[in-house]
Each structure stands twice: as C-alpha cells, then as structure tokens.
Amino acid sequence: MEDPGSDLSQLDKLTEESILEAVKNRYQEDKIYTNVGDILIAVNPFKELQIYDKKNHEKYGWKDFRTDLPPHVFHVAARAYGRMRQKQSNQIILVCGESGAGKTESAKYMVQHFMQMCPEDSGDLHDRIIRVNPLLESFGNAKTVMNDNSSRFAKFLELSFRNDGQVTGASIRDYMLEKCRVVGRNEDCGEGNFHIFYGMFAGLSQQEKQDLFLLKPESYGILKGSIERLKMTKHYENQYKENMETLKKIGMTEADKKVMHCMLAAILHLSQIEFRETEYTSGELDIADKKLVDHAATLLEVSSEALGVALISSTTIMAGEEIIVYKSLDQAKDGRDALAKHMYERVFGWIVKKINTNLHPHKSRSQTKVAEIGILDIAGFENLQTNSFEQMCINMVNERLQYFMNNVVLIQERKIYESEEIPFENVDFKDNMNIIQMFEISKIGIWPSLDEESKFQQGTDSKFVERLKKNFPKGHAYNPLLTFARGDRIGFGVKHFAGAVWYNCEKFLEKNRDTLNKDIEDVMKSSKDDCIADLFSVRKGDTGTISNTQYNIRASRKVPGLGVSIRAKTDQGGLQGMDLGRTLKEK
Numbered sequence: 405m406e407d408p409g410s411d412l413s414q415l416d417k418l419t420e421e422s423i424l425e426a427v428k429n430r431y432q433e434d435k436i437y438t439n440v441g442d443i444l445i446a447v448n449p450f451k452e453l454q455i456y457d458k459k460n461h462e463k464y465g466w467k468d469f470r471t472d473l474p475p476h477v478f479h480v481a482a483r484a485y486g487r488m489r490q491k492q493s494n495q496i497i498l499v500c501g502e503s504g505a506g507k508t509e510s511a512k513y514m515v516q517h518f519m520q521m522c523p524e525d526s527g528d529l530h531d532r533i534i535r536v537n538p539l540l541e542s543f544g545n546a547k548t549v550m551n552d553n554s555s556r557f558a559k560f561l562e563l564s565f566r567n568d569g570q571v572t573g574a575s576i577r578d579y580m581l582e583k584c585r586v587v588g589r590n591e592d593c594g595e596g597n598f599h600i601f602y603g604m605f606a607g608l609s610q611q612e613k614q615d616l617f618l619l620k621p622e623s624y625g626i627l628k629g630s631i632e633r634l635k636m637t638k639h640y641e642n643q644y645k646e647n648m649e650t651l652k653k654i655g656m657t658e659a660d661k662k663v664m665h666c667m668l669a670a671i672l673h674l675s676q677i678e679f680r681e682t683e684y685t686s687g688e689l690d691i692a693d694k695k696l697v698d699h700a701a702t703l704l705e706v707s708s709e710a711l712g713v714a715l716i717s718s719t720t721i722m723a724g725e726e727i728i729v730y731k732s733l734d735q736a737k738d739g740r741d742a743l744a745k746h747m748y749e750r751v752f753g754w755i756v757k758k759i760n761t762n763l764h765p766h767k768s769r770s771q772t773k774v775a776e777i778g779i780l781d782i783a784g785f786e787n788l789q790t791n792s793f794e795q796m797c798i799n800m801v802n803e804r805l806q807y808f809m810n811n812v813v814l815i816q817e818r819k820i821y822e823s824e825e826i827p828f829e830n831v832d833f834k835d836n837m838n839i840i841q842m843f844e845i846s847k848i849g850i851w852p853s854l855d856e857e858s859k860f861q862q863g864t865d866s867k868f869v870e871r872l873k874k875n876f877p878k879g880h881a882y883n884p885l886l887t888f889a890r891g892d893r894i895g896f897g898v899k900h901f902a903g904a905v906w907y908n909c910e911k912f913l914e915k916n917r918d919t920l921n922k923d924i925e926d927v928m929k930s931s932k933d934d935c936i937a938d939l940f941s942v943r944k945g946d947t948g949t950i951s952n953t954q955y956n957i958r959a960s961r962k963v964p965g966l967g968v969s970i971r972a973k974t975d976q977g978g979l980q981g982m983d984l985g986r987t988l989k990e991k
C-alpha cells in the first residue's frame with residue numbers, strides 16, 4: 405500500500421470529526437485526494453500540484469489497475485474506463501460539491517485521462533473533445549463570490565467508445581443555464597457577466613466593434629460592477645482567440661460566427677434601453693434612446709419599428725378584436741430583459757448543439773459502439789444570502805443526488821451483506837425521500853403548486869406561497885419540513901438534507917413561466933437572417949434548451965433525453981420534472 409490511511413472506510417471510528425481530521429491532515433501534506441470506498445473526496449488545493457503529468461497518466465493506467473495506489477482523480481477515470489472495457493457496460497461518474505470545490509477541474513482531468521487511455525487518435529477527435537470545455541466555460545461561466553470561473557450551468561458529458569477502447573464521439577446535455585445573470589447579478593460583490601462578453605471587447609478588432617456599434621465596455625450596464633474583469637484584456641484576448649479557433653474546429657462558419665457576435669452585441673444594446681412615460685398621453689410609454697433599438701434591430705435584421713412597438717406594447721384579442729395595450733414601465737423592463745435572456749440562452753444552446761453535431765459518434769460496421777461513460781458536473785447545494793428559483797432547482801437536484809447516493813452506497817450495500825449473510829453494523833442515515841416527495845407530490849407539492857399558480861394570469865408570487873401554506877397546514881406530515889414568514893416577506897424555508905434554506909419567492913412565477921412576449925418573439929422569428937429566425941422558431945428540448953431538440957433546422961441530430969429532476973420548461977408549455985435517480989440507475 406503506497407498511501408496508508410488513504411481510505412476513510414478503514415478508519416476505526418467513522419464520525420464527522422474523524423473524517424474531517426483525516427482529510428485535513430492529508431491536505432496539509434498536499435494529499436488532496438482521499439477515498440471512501442468507491443467514492444473519491446477531492447479538496448481544492450488552490451495551487452498547481454505536479455500530479456497530473458505524463459508520469460501520473462501512465463501510473464494510473466486501466467490495464468494494470470492497482471488498488472493500492474494513492475487516491476487520485478485519474479484512478480476514478482481508470483476504474484470507470486477499465487470496467488467499461490471489461491464488462492462492456494455503461495459507467496457514470498457524479499461530481500458534486502459546493503461552488504469552487506473543484507468539480508469542473510476534476511471533470512476536465514478525467515476527460516484528459518480518458519483520452520490518454522484510449523488508443524492513439526489518428527484524427528483530431530481527442531483534441532476537439534478536450535477543447536470544447538474551455539469553449540463552454542467562456543459562454544457558461546462567470547465570476548461569482550465563490551469562484552472566479554464558476555459554471556453557471558450544469559452539464560452531462562457522455563463519451564462513446566467502441567470495442568477497442570477508442571472514443572468515437574461525445575455529446576453534452578446542458579441544464580439550468582443561469583440566464584438571468586445576463587441582465588442582473590450581485591454587482592456590489594464584483595460578480596461578473598458571462599466571460600464571452602469581456603472576451604468580445606478584448607478580442608474583436610476596432611473595425612469589428614464599430615460594425616457592431618459597440619462603444620467602450622464600461623458604457624454597458626450589464627458589465628457594470630466588474631471593472632476589474634474589463635482590465636484583464638490579455639487574459640480575455642487569449643481566451644477569445646482560442647474560442648474562435650475551437651468554434652471553427654466544431655464547424656461554425658464565418659457567417660455563423662458573425663450572427664453569434666451580432667446577437668451578443670444586440671443583447672448589450674437592448675439592455676441599455678430605458679423607457680419613459682410620454683408627456684402628453686398618460687399610460688403610454690416611449691423609448692428614451694431610439695438609436696439603441698435601431699442598432700439592435702440592424703444587428704438582428706428585424707424591423708426597428710416592429711421591435712420598438714413590441715418592447716412597449718402587446719397585442720391582445722378582446723371580443724374577437726385585436727387591440728394594442730401599452731405596457732407598464734415594469735412590464736416593458738421585464739420584456740426587454742426577457743428578450744436579452746432568451747437571446748443569450750439561444751446562443752448558448754446553439755453552440756452546444758454545434759458541439760454535439762460535430763462530436764457526434766460516427767458509426768460504421770467496424771466501429772461498433774460498446775459503451776458510454778458519462779460525467780455529471782452539477783452545482784452543489786447552495787445556501788446564499790438570497791436564494792431564488794435557481795437555488796431551489798439546484799438544491800432539489802442535490803436532494804435527488806443525495807437520495808441516489810444513499811441508495812447506492814448504503815441500501816444496496818446492506819442488501820449485498822444480507823444476501824451473503826455477512827454480519828454488519830447498521831449505519832444511520834437521513835432518508836430524504838420525504839423532502840423529494842414534498843416537492844413532487846401530485847397536485848399539492850411545491851412544483852405542482854408553482855405550475856398551477858403560474859397558469860393564472862393573475863397569479864402572484866405571494867399567492868403561490870399562500871397556496872403552499874394551505875397545502876401543508878400544521879399537522880400535515882410535511883409541514884415540519886417547511887417554515888413560513890409572519891411579516892411581509894414573500895418566501896418560505898425548506899429543511900433540506902444539507903441544511904435549512906430560506907427562498908425569496910420574488911419573480912418565482914416569472915422565472916417558472918420563462919415566457920417571451922409573443923409580439924417580441926414574432927419580431928425575432930421575422931428576422932431576415934435565417935439563422936436568427938430559426939433559433940427563435942426551434943422548440944426547446946427536454947433539458948429546456950435548444951441544444952437538445954428534435955426540431956432541428958441547422959444541426960442534424962436528436963440527443964436522447966436524460967431524465968433529470970431539473971426544471972426544464974418546454975415551449976409546449978409543459979414543465980418536465982424527470983427522475984435523475986431512475987435514469988442513473990439504468991447506467
């Protein structure tokens with residue numbers, strides 16, 4: 405044994421204190437990895453360790469898999485790869501942990517190790533698979549309080565292998581892109597917008613910026629509060645260059661890239677639009693700076709007039725007649741922000757779709773697919789200063805994952821012991837099924853209640869909370885898992901497995917509905933640019949993004965659905981809550 409004490413399941417006394425003590429002692433010796441049976445605990449070193457070099461790739465091979473080696477993230481990858489090859493069965497690796505724990509880095513190291521274990525690549529597939537990660541990070545990551553490069557989306561990467569162990573392709577399913585970040589984030593704490601916006605300013609030439617009507621980055625409200633990001637020009641310039649190369653490698657044409665830039669620039673212009681009430685006619689709105697609408701419309705190839713009208717008014721049918729209703733100031737701002745968010749989401753989904761089309765495993769008779777290895781990199785449990793709809797979605801997914809872990813690690817293990825009549829000590833654990841049920845239980849659960857309230861035009865966030873109070877009154881089995889405020893606060897608390905979280909329900913209904921005003925959507929669909937019109941015509945798939953759709957105008961394949969208990973709104977108006985536990989067990 406090269407590293408005694410590296411498996412916590414061998415500890416004499418297994419308590420929270422003894423586990424923490426052991427992990428801490430190892431960490432102080434730069435041993436960031438520790439095993440607990442099949443599970444690897446990784447502690448972020450926040451410094452470069454020389455443990456991911458060629459020597460380590462060779463040491464942690466799959467053929468001569470040695471159980472006595474020190475724990476390592478390569479070891480996890482080697483075990484999955486070896487099992488996949490020997491048993492020809494699908495494997496899955498779950499990467500969980502709080503923000504900044506090192507999930508994405510760990511996932512990247514594992515992908516690198518898979519590529520090292522594969523037979524040599526005659527083309528450039530290995531390179532493309534490794535390259536898409538930084539590309540996705542530019543579009544889906546941002547600086548947060550916890551992490552300068554925080555993933556603001558969850559991803560499930562599936563690698564397909566043929567029988568000689570060569571990788572034949574990959575596909576990515578993205579979930580829960582935090583698109584509200586485009587228009588708002590915690591500016592006081594220096595949080596940033598998605599990296600690509602800074603990349604654009606650093607990487608585009610003066611002429612290109614001029615063609616996109618772009619001014620200095622500081623002029624844009626959505627980049628406010630992240631001045632230090634704007635100063636990182638060299639970093640972002642390099643990142644941008646690399647992104648453009650990768651986009652080319654995954655099949656984005658120059659024309660595609662131009663459309664992408666136009667959409668990103670249009671988001672910047674749109675977000676600057678302010679509304680004011682007209683001086684003479686009460687209730688009517690006007691746009692303060694029409695030039696911004698013109699810029700956005702030119703870039704999106706839509707009518708500036710139609711876009712302006714759709715931003716300040718909406719069409720409704722009354723007694724069979726079409727009438728135009730002016731929006732209130734708040735409605736107009738919400739509509740503007742919704743358009744910016746939807747545009748960003750569609751750009752992101754388009755890129756993921758391009759990646760999937762490009763990395764799609766090509767089958768031929770000599771290249772039969774054997775099995776897949778999946779890596780799920782998903783945000784860990786969150787309890788922030790203010791917790792909103794996004795935190796509730798993330799925490800619910802983590803409840804599911806916890807349930808899955810309980811089930812696999814404890815319940816199934818116990819069954820094996822019982823069937824083999826081996827004596828064992830019963831381990832006490834918190835079964836969190838009741839929390840999951842409280843969210844999902846038909847009609848009265850938190851999700852069904854939110855969906856129900858969202859159906860009504862007159863529905864409000866506070867009515868949703870009232871509905872919950874009514875559904876789970878004192879005496880109800882799930883009532884002890886909830887807390888409600890006495891005062892004016894619109895929210896409720898949930899006692900999650902990992903701790904109590906207070907959810908501020910402001911904008912819950914809006915986020916759950918996730919709709920774009922039809923008039924605005926129609927303007928986007930009318931774009932003279934086929935690609936933009938397509939992006940707004942494509943329906944979202946089962947993960948709630950266009951990256952996973954069967955309605956496929958430009959890209960060419962449907963990615964089969966992974967069931968995840970994630971709120972994924974489809975354009976058909978249905979919300980899908982799927983069962984992660986069930987799907988993972990099938991793997």
Ligand SMILES: Nc1ncnc2c1ncn2[C@@H]1O[C@H](COP(=O)(O)OP(=O)(O)OP(=O)(O)O)[C@@H](O)[C@H]1O
Nearest residue numbers: 448450451503504505506507508509551553554555
């Ligand atoms: N093994 C490692 N070696 C060196 N540095 C690391 C390692 N893992 C993580 N880091 C550092 O920590 C930072 C945060 O890691 P990472 O982005 O992987 O966290 P995360 O858990 O994915 O966070 P989030 O949930 O916010 O996306 C990285 O940018 C890197 O600087």
